[in-house]
Amino acid sequence: MANSYFLKNSLTKKYWMAASGLFLCIFLLGHLAGNLQLLLPPEKAKDAFNAYALFMTTFPAVKILSYLTYFSILFHAFDGILLTIENNKARPVNYAYSKPSANSAWTSRYMGILGTAILVFLVIHLWAFWAGMHFRSIPTYALADGTIVKDLYSEVYNAFKNLPYVILYVVCMIPLGLHLSHGFASAFQSWGLNHAKYNNLISMTGIAFSVLVPLGFAAIPLVVYFMY
Amino acid sequence: MKLTLKIWRQSGPEDKGAMKTYPVEGIDGDMSFLEMMDVLNEQLIEQGEEPVAFDHDCREGICGMCSMYINGQAHGPKRGVTTCQLHMRSFKDGDTIYIEPWRSKAFPVVKDLVVDRSSFDRIIQSGGFVSVNTSGNTIDANATPIEKENADKAFDAATCIGCGACVASCKNASAMLFVSAKVSQLSLLPQGDPERKSRALNMVNQMDEEGFGNCTNTGACSVECPKEISLENIARMNREFLKASVSKE
Structure with a gap:
């Protein structure tokens, strides 16, 4: 695959890295918007969230989007590893003394480490909820219209009543925010979108995105733990 | 001033090489970094040792030859300068200074601090030119x-002197x-159209x-570039390449 048409040169690898990254940013927005229902009081949230979970796992257009999301996560990680291996090969002998802090932000230099942290979190996160919804047998719940569905809400609720789990969730939003703080704007540069007219807009949006989205995700377990 | 220099010594391309320590004295703040290296080399020659190849x-900041990675930065701590335009007043008496060659697979070390940058020449040969008729009717x-x-x-892009500090950083x-910079120019x-x-x-x-490695948009290249070439050029090349492909x- 490394030598295929889609990944044959350094720039093409970057275009796909940026495209899959921005697609995952859009996914994050959608995921957060849907999950904000968990902020409702449990009695309301249980029905709303379970109905939403049913829609998200059965509606055909959403299914296509979810497969695209799985693919993007795997591809983004694969392309990242490929780029990292090539980049390490490009400097076989390291400097005895290097001072990278003089010329670049550390988040931009540790994207691979931050990305790996996010991937580890994703495995834990998918195992907890996604695998439960798709593969494990979990308790069921009758929606307002009588449909029997898997009770994903209670799975989430119980997990977010567990302090170590809440701490893990909140802490794991930090590498996400740091990864986004470089990645969001960097994707536009990779696509050649760099212009005095809109550079500020891109970097401000990137900063806002990297702060607000992880904060939103971190707020959900905190609210559930402390308020409900 | 008195300095301690830690310099990469490598007798040839096949040699493994190592950092070696040299004390140097009588350095004036008005000397350029290269003049300081000249003082060291005269000292080494007097002692019957092999001078440091660099x-x-x-020596006026426009040729891009003086490739030295000084204290962890290409061309040393100053912005927008080559090594020859870096002066010893930027250092203090008693300082220890690390001096290394550019590190890149595409810039193999020839000897000590000298690297082979002909990979840049081959990139230029592959397309960094305009084909014009020079048979007497030149426009x-x-x-x-x-x-x-x-x-x-x-013009801004054309100020690139091809020193390789971007690669080194x-x-x-x-x-x-x-x-x-060359594609943009x-x-x-x-x-060039x-x-x-x-x-x-x-x-x-x-x-x-x-x-050469892949760009991850850290921006280190532009910060360390002695001609302060802008990252705008990288975005422009990304557009040019995408359109062309x-x-x-």
């Missing part, structure tokens, strides 16, 4: 109308800033072939 030529460059803004941007040893001008697609494709492919016949 590249240098114009006067000034006869071709060029938008002022584009002329300025092309990049954590991925990527040559994107150099290649993009020519694609912004009407004379006819070959813009093949130029972008060929120069990027040659860059990859030489073993989807439309080249």
Whole structure:
């Protein structure tokens, strides 16, 4: 695959890295918007969230989007590893003394480490909820219209009543925010979108995105733990 | 002032090489860094030791030869200068200074601090030119109308001296800033327009072939560039390459 048409040169690898990254940013927005229902009081949230979970796992257009999301996560990680291996090969002998802090932000230099942290979190996160919804047998719940569905809400609720789990969730939003703080704007540069007219807009949006989205995700377990 | 120098010594391309420590005395703040190296070498010659090999030529900041990675930064701690324009007043008495060659697979060490940068020449040969007829009917460059803004941007890109500080500073040893400056300089001008697609494709492919790393947009290259070439050029090359790869016949 490394030598295929889609990944044959350094720039093409970057275009796909940026495209899959921005697609995952859009996914994050959608995921957060849907999950904000968990902020409702449990009695309301249980029905709303379970109905939403049913829609998200059965509606055909959403299914296509979810497969695209799985693919993007795997591809983004694969392309990242490929780029990292090539980049390490490009400097076989390291400097005895290097001072990278003089010329670049550390988040931009540790994207691979931050990305790996996010991937580890994703495995834990998918195992907890996604695998439960798709593969494990979990308790069921009758929606307002009588449909029997898997009770994903209670799975989430119980997990977010567990302090170590809440701490893990909140802490794991930090590498996400740091990864986004470089990645969001960097994707536009990779696509050649760099212009005095809109550079500020891109970097401000990137900063806002990297702060607000992880904060939103971190707020959900905190609210559930402390308020409900 | 008195200094302790830790310098990379490597007798030839096949030698493993190592950092060696040299004390040096009688350094004046008004000396350039290269003059300090000259003092060290005279001292070494007097002691019957092999002087440190380093590249240098114009010593006025325009040739790009003086490739030295000083205290963890290409051309040392100052912004927008080459090593020859770095003066010893930037250091203090008693300082320890690390001096290393550019580190990149595509810039193999020839000896000590001297690296072979002919990979840059091969990138230029692959497309960093305009094919003009020079058989006696050459058109006067000034006869071709060029938008002022584009002329300025092309000039800014053309100030790249091909020193390789961008590669040396990049954590991925990527040559994107150099290649993009050359692609930009020519694609912004009407004379470079006819070959813009093949130029972008060929120069990027040659860059990859030489073993340079990939760009991760850290921006270190532009900060360390003695000519302060802008990252705008990398974005422009990304556009040029994308357009060329989807439309080249």
